[in-house]
Amino acid sequence: MNYRHAFHAGNFADLVKHGTLTLLLDALTADPAPLAVVDTHAGAGGYDLDGELARRTGEAAQGIFRLMAADDAPAVFDGLKAAVRRGNPGGGVRFYPGSPSLIGAALRRTDRYIACELRDDDVALLGETLAPFPGAKAVQTDGFAMAGHEAGKGGRMLVLIDPPFERGDDYARIAETMASVLRLAPSACVAVWLPLKDLETFDAFLRSVEPIGAALLVAEARLKPLTDPMKMNGCAMIIANAPAGLDGSLLAVCRWVAQRLGEPGGKAEVWRTGA
Numbered sequence: 001m002n003y004r005h006a007f008h009a010g011n012f013a014d015l016v017k018h019g020t021l022t023l024l025l026d027a028l029t030a031d032p033a034p035l036a037v038v039d040t041h042a043g044a045g046g047y048d049l050d051g052e053l054a055r056r057t058g059e060a061a062q063g064i065f066r067l068m069a070a071d072d073a074p075a076v077f078d079g080l081k082a083a084v085r086r087g088n089p090g091g092g093v094r095f096y097p098g099s100p101s102l103i104g105a106a107l108r109r110t111d112r113y114i115a116c117e118l119r120d121d122d123v124a125l126l127g128e129t130l131a132p133f134p135g136a137k138a139v140q141t142d143g144f145a146m147a148g149h150e151a152g153k154g155g156r157m158l159v160l161i162d163p164p165f166e167r168g169d170d171y172a173r174i175a176e177t178m179a180s181v182l183r184l185a186p187s188a189c190v191a192v193w194l195p196l197k198d199l200e201t202f203d204a205f206l207r208s209v210e211p212i213g214a215a216l217l218v219a220e221a222r223l224k225p226l227t228d229p230m231k232m233n234g235c236a237m238i239i240a241n242a243p244a245g246l247d248g249s250l251l252a253v254c255r256w257v258a259q260r261l262g263e264p265g266g267k268a269e270v271w272r273t274g275a
């Protein structure tokens with residue numbers, strides 16, 4: 001496992017993923033019933049953008065730094081921006097919240113959160129990040145298996161699936177995990193982040209999850225036309241059991257990212273597949 005999210009924290013793809021995540025958390029915690037959240041690939045929890053790893057790539061310069069400085073960012077980013085401000089009480093944008101920080105902060109007393117991470121170094125950081133949140137637990141385990149296990153317990157559930165895509169079987173394991181979670185917990189909200197490199201891979205993934213029979217909300221932010229399959233040309237969120245009314249908000253997220261951070265030929269699209 002070579003991937004470390006610290007190299008990529010706060011980049012355009014994080015804006016799509018974390019903008020979506022804050023909207024999902026807002027919608028799901030509007031219902032008073034307890035919520036269980038499983039983050040299958042949690043990473044370190046939060047990131048120092050002044051740290052060596054983040055500075056080596058400088059990806060945040062075309063992501064969160066642009067968003068925080070923008071005067072035209074739509075209100076759908078307010079949750080993410082507020083989380084960044086909370087993490088930087090002295091001002092500036094040095095610390096960036098990963099999915100665990102965002103989820104931890106949204107938990108109510110009755111909710112619980114299992115954050116899965118395999119790497120020794122990142123799981124140690126994850127434990128520190130989650131220490132202030134009583135309902136949250138960092139676990140060094142395979143997140144795909146944990147999601148299926150937790151789905152068997154019943155109750156309302158959000159699963160975030162955000163693998164590094166450095167293994168050939170990541171797409172197949174996402175599809176298997178979606179299938180097993182939705183079989184055990186048919187109303188679970190399952191949100192998957194995907195890179196957009198070429199259309200064939202993306203379409204093949206969508207075809208692979210068709211037999212599950214779930215209605216999906218698909219939100220795409222393409223920074224440029226998908227002509228070079230060796231590059232991450234954009235990213236997408238695929239959501240099963242998406243809360244009603246999320247479509248327009250996700251379009252606003254993807255549109256701002258594609259228009260402000262992309263190149264000519266970039267575009268944003270949000271659509272639903274039938275059940």
Ligand SMILES: C[S@@+](CC[C@H](N)C(=O)[O-])C[C@H]1O[C@@H](n2cnc3c(N)ncnc32)[C@H](O)[C@@H]1O
Nearest residue numbers: 005041042043098099116117118142143162164
């Ligand atoms: C893209 S990063 C996660 C970023 C995080 N979700 C966020 O938004 O802040 C993917 C992480 O998954 C971890 N990982 C890889 N395979 C895993 C697995 N099977 N189970 C749990 N974690 C895994 C990697 O070590 C890496 O830290």
